[in-house]
Amino acid sequence: EAGVVQSPRYKIIEKKQPVAFWCNPISGHNTLYWYLQNLGQGPELLIRYENEEAVDDSQLPKDRFSAERLKGVDSTLKIQPAELGDSAVYLCASRGVGELFFGEGSRLTVL
């Protein structure tokens, strides 16, 4: 069974540029999460989806961040414009029975 797939693994951009991350969860998992992991810290939830619906996006900075999960499967997280402080790893996870499964993450560097 394939795991959670994220792309790109690495992205380097200049500040004020846009960037997008893509996530394909494990087949059949209805719940999808985006987490932010800053260096030396634990992951923090940005947004949680139940199928197509964003049910917890209280931690998503909506002035520059947006996310979508149009058909309840794949999801995209976008940042526009990126700031230096957005440099971090963006993790996607999907929920199975009693457990979250994480992708390898997308590491963003903003110069």
Next chain:
Amino acid sequence: GDSVTQMEGPVTLSEEAFLTINCTYTATGYPSLFWYVQYPGEGLQLLLKATKADDKGSNKGFEATYRKETTSFHLEKGSVQVSDSAVYFCALSQYGNKLVFGAGTILRVKS
């Protein structure tokens, strides 16, 4: 809100030494508790979990016991190996909705 506090690292041990990584939590209600591990270059993986007080989670020689009276979930292993070198995250979840993580503890095992 809910929070998790882990002992700071890095923790450096010789092979076959005993490992303890302390974890305490603050939560309303009765959360489920988890340890996740992140090996170099890989995504977060569930190591073990406990869903109620006095439960013991175990996997790959690691153990942790859910102690409600001390709000703790310390990770232990009797004899560590070089291959255990990784970052370990303690986390809690209420109602299975989202994970709240600690900051992570780096473990380095020397041969």
